[in-house]
Amino acid sequence: MARVAVIVRAPVRWLWWPGVLAAGIGAAVPGLTGRRIGVLAGAVLFLAAAAVAFAARRRRYADLVRGASRAGRSVFLQDRAVTARLWRRARRGRLALAFPVAVASSFVLPAAGGMLLAGLGAGLWAKAHWLGGLERKAGGLLWARTEWAKGSPAAKGVRGYLTTGLAAGDAAPGGARRTAARAGVSAAR
Known part of the structure; x- marks a missing residue:
């Protein structure tokens, strides 16, 4: 089982930092339209892309959260680093081209x-x-089967989520790294 929030969060640093670097390099290039128009168009594209990425499939996520069931004790929970690495390997060509x-x-x-x-x-x-x-509101972390969530944790192939306690796994609610002081790998299952 892979954490839903970790799958969503996995591309963030692979899009944010290359994007910031590309924007910085691009600001040094005069371009066909000029810097001012390019930066203004970039600001509009930034806001539009952020809004679309945030809003995409939110209703599907909410429906899957409402229908989530409790995970059994025998369920294998995938580490945060493994989930991020598998996501990155599956998309390394697109990331290298972006x-x-x-x-x-x-x-x-x-x-x-x-x-x-x-x-x-x-x-x-x-x-x-x-x-x-x-996850905090529901009182449990959301997990999806890895074979269902290959493209997205809200894809049509994902039939449902499983939940565990908030302390399960090595990622905090929202998919961030869990600090050492709050780490409890499977204490709350």
Whole structure:
């Protein structure tokens, strides 16, 4: 079982930091439209991408949370690092291509491609925090079967979520790393 919030949060740093770097590089390029228009278009793209990433499939997530059932003691819970690594390996080609495409787009609209990438990362970060709020409200962490959630934890193939106590696993509600002071790997199952 993989944590739903960790799957949502996995791409954040792989979109945010390359996006910020590409926007910085792009701001140094005058481009066809000029820096001012490029940065303004980038700001609009940042806000639009963040809003779309945050709002996408929220109703489906909420429905799956409402129908979640309690996980049994024999369920294998995947570590946060393993979930993030598997997500990254499955998409390494697209991740490697995103940065050069964002930098290349700066020759037309300076900084816009990088700001678009960063906006996607910010929207997914906000969605992971929203899921953390749902987890706290429900009083349990949300888990999905790894074979169902290959593309997305809210895809059509995901038939339901399982819940465990808030202290289960090595990630806090919302998918962030659990601090050592609060770590309790399976104490609350």
